[in-house]
Amino acid sequence: MNGRDSHDLAVRVRGLTRRFGERAVIDTLDLDIRKGEFVALIGASGCGKSTLLRILADLDHGITGEVRVPQRRAVAFQAPRLMPWKPVWRNVTLGLPGGDQRRRAEAALAEVGLSHRSDVWPKVLSGGEAQRTSLARALVRDPDLLLLDEPFGALDALTRIKAQHLVAELWQRRRCAVLLVTHDVEEALLLADRVLVMREGVIARSIPVTLERPRRLDNPVFAALRGELLDLLGVSDDVAGRRAA
């Protein structure tokens, strides 16, 4: 890598290894994410996606290899991880510098459709509401790298689409780099510039998605990519189709 290239990067990972005991969950993994690039990461459950995300969030130091990430990062975890002792809006602005916190919290909560819940305790939120709060908490930070670990997992189909739009919109406005971990191949194809398939501790495949935005599910290229990804995940299209039906 020469200097100019790495200047364009939001994430640069070389030879990253993470072991839990004898088992290397991440095994000499390389990864580049350009500034402003939207990358989706898919892979079987337990293959190490969250582990990789934690490392990029600077939360896991039991690693070998080189990892470079921007200073300003925001994370939405797989579980919402809200502080139970803070009302929803204070959770959103926790750690946020600058004044006018209430208004900024309200704005972020309005974006995820939760204005009416800003004063309640997290304990009364539904699973999806908690997840949207956690998403609002990440979005309000205006990061250079946004790390999302299955942030739409607990949402119903309609809210999910809204949340996807929200992330896409924010990304287009802010042009931050995004790493989105997801199990949903269609979601990955709708949102990402590039889909990474993780397997056996490395990025096994990196598939660019050059479709025009906004993307439509009925595009034939979309269907072809979807089939290819499902193949890579070891799911035959037939099974997936039946499941979806």
Next chain:
Amino acid sequence: MTSGVATLSREAPSPTLGRAVPRLRAEAHPHASVTDAPELVLVQPEAEKRRGLPRPLRRAIGPVLLVAIWHVLSVTDVLSPTVLAGPATVLSSAASLWATGELQAAILASLGRAASGLAIGGTIGVTLAVISGLFRLGEDLIDSTMQMLRTVPNIALIPLFIIWLGIGEAPKVALIALATAFPLYLNVYAGIRNVDQTLVEAARTLGLSRPAMIRHVILPGALPNALVGLRYSLGVAWLALVFGEQVNATAGVGYLMNNAREFFQTDVIVVCLVVYALLGLIVDFIVRLLERVLLAWRPAFSGA
């Protein structure tokens, strides 16, 4: 609710009314038994479940019953006044102690001791707990020492305190301080160490500085345990107070009690015991109130 369910099952013929259909099929099928049809259980709304006395009244039943039995035993002379004065006598001597101002003075003196002991002990306990909870170096230096010292019975230190501090207020306050420091230390320390690691991580990704982390994450997370510690501390503060006041006190509830012992006034002794109990109740009530206000966020089980 009840009538609704009953009507549904009686109007069974319509196939859209679910449950009744398998039952009909079950009867038609020779292999299936009738027990295949699931029995419906009525979900009871809470409003219907709650019956009988309101809770504050229910809580009063035990104490009232106890006093009633005591009264009956006294008026029937089963309990002679030299063993234990009856409630009526106790009440009248409480009234006369109040009229002379002795009781108020004693209560104030005792409360003052308990409060200053608790303030000193609490400050020490909480400070040490925060240091050893937050820093591994602090833990190594403080925790083993505290764990060792806490096994020494406080009461056994009274003679030493008297030698060191004389027989005035100091040894009594010191005893209370010592007794209250440990429960607070143990619980605050455990509270800090029990704070959910995933929340600490989340806070770290939010860019919280170390002081902000302590203030917004660690201490609120330790608060439930800290309040448990406070409750224990208040309990032992009373205990230490009673013991401390047996030593050459010149004021306070314990002094009143010691005096009464000299003259076999079981009524005054009982007045003092009741005062201790009431003060304990009031303090407990205050802590409960604190818990309700400070822990409103907690999704905790509150008893069935």
